[in-house]
Amino acid sequence: MSKVTFNVFRFDPETDAGPRYQRYEIEQAPGLTVLGGLLEIQAKTDPSLAFRSACRAAVCGSCAMHINGQYRLACEMQTEMLGATVTVRPLGHLSVIKDLVVEMKPFWDRYKEIKPYLMPGDNPPEKEFIQSCDDREKLDGGIDCILCSCCYNSCPVVGTDPAYVGPAAALKADRFLRDSRDRAREERLLLTGGDHGVWRCHTVFSCQEVCPKDLNPTGAIADLKLGAIKAKLGLRS
Amino acid sequence: MRYFQSIVVGGGLAGLRAAIELNRNNVPVAVMTRVHPVRSHSGAAQGGVNAALGNHERGVYDSVEKHAFDTVKGSDYLADQDAVSRMCGDAPERIYEMEHWGCPFSRTPEGKIAQRPFGGAGFPRTCYAGDKTGMVMLHTLYEQVVRFEQASERNEMTVLDEWVVTHLITDGGVCRGVVALDLRTGAAEAFISEAVIFGTGGSGRVYRNSTNALISTAHGVAVPYWAGVPLKDMEFVQFHPTTLVGTNILMTEGCRGEGGYLLNKAGERFMAFYEDSKKAMEVAPRDITARNIMREIAAGRGFENSYVHLDIRHLGEQKIAKKLPGIRDICVGFLGIDPVRDPIPVQPGQHYSMGGVDTATDGSTVMKGLYAAGECACVSVHGANRLGGNSLLDTVVFGAISGKAAGEYIAGLASSGPNAKLADDALRKAKAEIDAVISLEGAESISRVREDLAALMTEKVGVFREREGLSAALDGVKALKARFSKAGFGGPRGLKYNFQVLNYYETRANLDVAEAIVAGALAREESRGSHSRTDFPFRDDGRFLKHTMAHFAPDGPRLDYEPVTLGKWEPKERKY
Structure with missing residues (x-):
């Protein structure tokens, strides 16, 4: 053999x-x-x-x-x-x-900084939140990330700025931004739009290229940028 | 010494849910886990989680009681009916809570949580998120743990990952903490607490052909077992009918729930050939389906005498992409076949431990201060055969229940707090034991013993069992224990991320727990649920409507029995 x-x-x-x-x-x-x-x-x-x-x-x-x-x-x-x-x-x-x-701590720190949990506001319904199939479909991709950190480690920006939010945390933030049940749009855009936020992305697509799940963190970053611009201009999301 | 008011061992669904419940009741908690929480095996669960929500158009007449009956019947009447009623009753609340926490369940056209048909269930009641239900539930609970971490001002939620608990600390028979190994340094440390909850998952890796993660060893149940807490019903091991040939990676029951076929080499839907599956066909319960696949292979109608086909091609690319995308990825990635075009080669493989640490309905064990929940525990809600979709439910329901019970227990304690002497004594003993492991000089390889045990269990303690094979297995386990006593610590003795100490403990655990599985199987001279004795082909309620309790002893378990809690449903012949 x-x-x-x-x-x-x-x-x-x-x-x-x-x-x-x-x-x-x-x-x-x-x-x-x-x-x-x-x-x-x-x-x-x-x-x-x-x-x-x-x-x-x-x-x-x-x-x-x-x-x-x-x-x-x-x-x-x-x-x-x-x-x-x-x-x-x-x-x-x-x-x-x-x-x-x-040492995975820097990766998890970035993940935690974007508040990676649903913020639906008070008074949840007695049963489930109603979410249309179309709204649920917007979460596909975002919820498939296994947090393996391949994208984070292939990102040239992370290499020069360890405080940069990075593709995995951005994908997670965008997943909540897209969730019809979430009520924290402004806060999420602020959390990801700061000095070390999504504007640092050089759009070289290395995160997307290496993702073992064929996800699109670059797209999520673009979505967060668009959201931030719209918020600044007072446009509806 | 470190002190936490409560400790949860295990960072999967049961452990995280328990930790959240403790925190909600203002009890500070440390979660100690062998891997980072999102790496836990809960994340590999695919098909879904049961709750009688009645969201499916064919499920409007579903009810908690019907869910409970299906569970009891599925268990072949070995489940305790009070525990089953509790689980099914709490199910809707736990699922809505997961949804409120952000769990991205798939949806019905009305925007409600989607439900699909699963084996042994009278109605479509398995809530799902594509075929990644366990993963999204695990991520959702971890997200909530992070939320609690950030909301807490005094470190009331602490996650200690890559810590392995090796010993319980007890004081007069009361559990007062744990000794654990820090994988990063290899050093042991003592942790004192008022209550400890185990949520360490199943023991699948006692077997070679298992769907379980490599980390799903018997060590989680062995630590309480070694400390004198009995294991219940260990002989009941679920073999999932459809695992991928070669790697035994799970191919969810959802494949069949969505309409997939099981085919023999002549292309026949052979489930129709057998009395116990001709009506339910591919969605018969797992024990029945696994047996009929094995019978089909034994009759020479399988492929290469080892597998059958799971065919989902007729579902079409669109439905597969929507509802079973993970299955498609696994088939492409691990076998190079695309289930849109090719049938999937599958065979039964070890999947779930129905047995586990004996607990009462509130998660408490015979040892005061020690609780267990999820797959490592046996309440018992699954009895002799677990229904698909009830394991994820078990984790969140009994995780919450045990967290609440432990919190109340702590609140009722007269005195509490750190105890340096207790910690030092326990740590000294544990360190002496670990030092002895590191100095082992024998010629036998620990890894080889572990592999040989797994092969023995797969070969002799599988879907079908009989006295001769089980006796040989028992002798085999004893021979392996003898070999293990001559094992040596190979290679360098530096302990930082040196997995050899862990390998030693896990192998010892696998040996002792395998012995409990085999002894229980040998003593149970009947066929019930997953336990199929070819020499005793019928259920024998007269002799065996009872739980097997295995008590640890170094030269093999001592068995005794406890009655089953019946209730509304008298045992009847199990027909589908």
Whole structure:
């Protein structure tokens, strides 16, 4: 059976002088994913290798990493499609804690800053809010984000301004802006329209390009900008 | 030592809902979770959540009572009827609350929460958001946790992620906190609290062929089990009829609820061949459907002797894109097939643990101060077979109930507060144990024991069971425990994000809980719900209308039994 070489970023900033790549050879097998390979290395060869994983089904967002030149989810990347060598390194804009495990706090801080929850005002109805199918459809895409942070880590603006709201948080903010049940339009536009807000976006579409769920954070950012302009001009949304 | 008035272990739906309830009742809480909350396995749930809302045009005559009856019947009469009534009664309120919190349910043409038909349900009562219901519910609850975090002035809502609870701290038989490992540093720490709620999910990874996340090990139920809290009805393991061949990723029951077919290699809808599914066809309950798929394969009418086809092509691209988009993505991503054009190869796989930590209807356990909710608990509302759409419901209903009960328990305590001596003693003991793990020098590989156990359980304790296979499985588990006692700690001993200590605890947990599953299955000489004994093909209410209670002992569980709480519905033959 053929082999596949895993070329894996290793680094513990507390003990290592600098990062290095370590090579592992494992058996190629039909359906072997990058995550499958990493798990096999950890179980059989090198239990000290550190990475995150949970669902192995592309729904939890744990295993985002840089694989052969692009941010992807390790669990859904088939090694057969990547050639003889799989090169894996951690997410780029977050500091390395160990190997492929990075400090996610800045990502979650941006997420929390936009108030990522419905603000429907007081007195909810006795049963559900009535929302038309058309209004519900406006949430498609926005609600499909698994918060894996591929977009955040591919964004050149995040790289230069860590306080920048970033594509994932913007997508989340836009999801609430679009929700017919939400009553916090003004506040959301203020939260995303500040000095480190959506105006910093260079519209290079890298977030959209890498999204494992084919979502459109760039579009969400444009929507937030449009909303802010309309609000400024006193136009109805 | 750290002190929180209450601690929730687990950041999935049950845990987060419990934490919110505690906070709403002004009880500060720390949520300790092995992964960030949105990474929890609750997010993998697809099809939906049951509540008798009557929003569907064919559901106007649905009621709480009908929901409860379907649940009891689905459980093969093993569920406790008082707990079922509570769950189904609370269901509408919990679902409306999720909706008010922003959960983006799909909608009816009138703008109400959409509902779809599911197996074993008399009416379409499964509320859904496309085929990502668990994910949007999990994200919605986490969003609310963030809201509580931001609203609180004195850190009343704290999320500690990548912490693994390894031990309970007890004082005179009362639960007073936990010892937990910080994965980031590898260091253990003691946490004192007045009450602890477990919401750690199911034990699916005791099996190899499982829909469950890699993190869904038996460790969550093992920690209370090791501390003397019994596990209830562990032999009842749900095998989902339709999991993707190879990876066993879930293909939601919604595929069939929306009209999908199950086909054998001759292209026949074989569910019609079997007495117990010829009427309900593809939307028969999961236990029946899984068995009939296995029978079809055994009769030589499956593909490659291992799977059948789930065909949703006739639903059309538009309906698939609207209602089952996640299914399509998974098929394309993991198998390279498009269900719009190709049938999906599926086989039954482990999916859900009906059994779990024994709890009363308010989530309390026999240990004062310790509560459990969701899949790690057994109230019991699912009995011998859970209906699709009742697990998400279980998490939010009993998450809320246990949070409320724990809050009331804390309010009634005469004295409370930090206890440094208790914490230090517990931490010293736990650290000695962890140090012993790190110094293990044996030649056996922990990972290999774990894999061999999972293979054994899949092979011998699956959909169909009989004495010989179960006895062999019990011997097999004991042999694996012996091998495990000779395990070594491989590689470097630096503990930062070193998953070996966790692997050790999880493997030990999987072994002990697997033994409880097998022992319970061997002792239960009848067929009921998911537990199908080929040597005892009928339900035997005379001998076995009772809950199995497994009590931990190092050389294997001690079993005894508790009566089932009946009520309105006397056990009858289960026909669909």
